[in-house]
Amino acid sequence: MHTETRPTPVAHTDGPHPAIQQGSAPQGSGPVPPAFGAVPPVPPGRPGRPRDRKRVGPAVFVTCLVAAGLLGGGVASGASALLHSAAAKTTTTAQAAISPVIVNNTESVNAVTAAAQKASPSVVTISVSSGSSGGTGSGIILDTEGHILTNTHVVTLDGAAADAAVEVRTHDGQVYKATVVGTDPLSDLAVIKIDAQGLTPATLGDSGAVNVGDTAIAIGAPLGLSGTVTDGIVSAVNRTIETASSATSGGTSSDGSSSDGSSSQGGSSSQNPFGSSQQGLSASAQDSISINVIQTDAAINPGNSGGALVNAQGEIIGVNVAIASAGSSSSSSAQSGNIGVGFSIPINQAKRVAEEIISTGKATHGQLGLSVQDKTSGSSSDFTAGAEVASVTAGSAADKAGLKAGDVVTGLAGRTVTDASELTAAAREQAAGATVKITFQRDGQEQTADITLGAAS
Known part of the structure; x- marks a missing residue:
């Protein structure tokens, strides 16, 4: 189980840098930026x-x-x-x-x-x-x-x-x-x-x-x-x-x-x-x-x-x-x-x-504000692969989204989550303050919620 410390806020960008744009192949697509x-x-x-x-x-x-x-x-x-x-x-x-x-x-x-x-x-x-x-x-x-x-x-x-x-x-x-x-x-x-x-x-x-x-x-x-x-x-x-x-x-x-x-x-x-x-x-x-x-x-x-x-x-x-x-x-x-x-x-x-x-001068990354561990099988009939929530930090993004201890997170921002590492990676690749969908299982029932991520330190 991993315990979180509250993050230090990280400055947000004011918008994409104009010099970096996503390019495309030049054939028939107009002039290159x-x-x-x-x-x-x-x-x-x-x-x-x-x-x-x-x-x-x-x-x-x-x-x-x-x-x-x-x-x-x-x-x-x-x-x-x-x-x-x-x-x-x-x-x-x-x-x-x-x-x-x-x-x-x-x-x-x-x-x-x-x-x-x-x-x-x-x-x-x-x-x-x-x-x-x-x-x-x-x-x-x-x-x-x-x-x-x-x-x-x-x-x-x-x-x-x-x-x-x-x-x-x-x-x-x-x-x-x-x-x-x-x-x-x-x-x-x-x-x-x-x-x-x-x-x-x-x-x-x-x-x-x-x-x-x-x-x-x-x-x-x-x-x-x-x-x-x-x-x-x-x-x-x-x-x-x-x-x-x-x-x-x-x-x-x-x-x-x-x-x-x-x-x-x-x-x-x-x-x-x-x-x-x-x-x-x-x-x-x-x-x-x-x-x-x-x-x-x-x-x-x-x-x-x-x-x-x-x-x-x-x-x-x-x-x-x-x-x-x-x-x-x-x-x-x-x-x-x-x-x-x-x-x-x-x-x-x-x-x-x-x-x-x-x-x-720096980049931001999303943070959920909870402690998780890999979900282990309790019985062959109720096992769900994912990141099991052990505790939720009061006032955190996860708390505001309604997550509770015992929930098993199975997806975040369109990514499948099968273990704790995948949940971290999915959260970190989002910018701090981003609002994404989180999917989790509670009492055997799948639920979804919008979650606005905090800032990782």
Whole structure:
């Protein structure tokens, strides 16, 4: 059972940032918004398909696909820490350009080649250093003003550095100093900014329209190899994972083991895979966060963190964040790599968080205000999978919506809830103050209610 502390109010955004818009394929759809710049046309992709609304299967505990550090410590349930270290030395001179997508035979270009050519100029390589530690990750250019989307764990060296030095290498090989606009440990997203001209903003797709089996293309800098393109398919949608928070000791706090069910009681637990590996740095205690993700079998490795997951039209559908790994133990010093199970934060969620960070310096997340645990079977005739309410905080969003101890939450904001972690993830991906539908069972009867979410700390 998880007990909640009352959240500290978080500032709301005054509205979407005008420079970040959701794009679409350019064919026959009118001019591309100026914020995204001109992009080359690509062959028509597969037609639009209905949205996936539900998920199946239990929550998965994985570690961050991080951009820095050494392997130190593992986690339960077959997932191990995956860390990629890089030289701590920073350079201010222009390095070799990121290799372009090479086309040797224009008569046999396929959809992956076309999509990669369109999206690659919008993906950058990020170098981060603090003291004797450093690492490499990836990022996605959002607008011509220089805002770049990446992971919190990239710019904080897995939560070990609150004020690391950040540099960005663009597609044309130019290197720029970057400033951190804001980090959001609850979603493991961050926005940085560079002062550069001629940037190519990414075209954002609709992650809500993604189907299992769709082409998925990962672009980033795995193992420091900038401009790397891999492809596969979307192997699952609406997956819930738990991963270590990258909140720094001097930064925004994570939700920890919040009452909305950031981890399952009696389920897998995490050892801190980061703290002792960052020599000379002071890492905060690593709480876990629950996030909804797109799962893909496109090859993703350390250094892909913060990079793009792209559809066949060259539109960004996700931000690569984590990878499942097998066979590593807490005493292993070997680097873990791709095993065909990678995870990306859906771009619809990432877009909202980025807009709020750019507008206010931070993002908001919904909170229910209750303590939950995974529902366990009492008898074969009355078992309902979901998040069982243990207690409700007086005056909270859940209290105002009429929830009571003993209720079993089975859905929130259109997402199916089968355990405590999924409930946390569903609440956190909503903005604070959002009004959504909550579905729950009480005395064997299904009920629904409107709930206006509070603000997670």
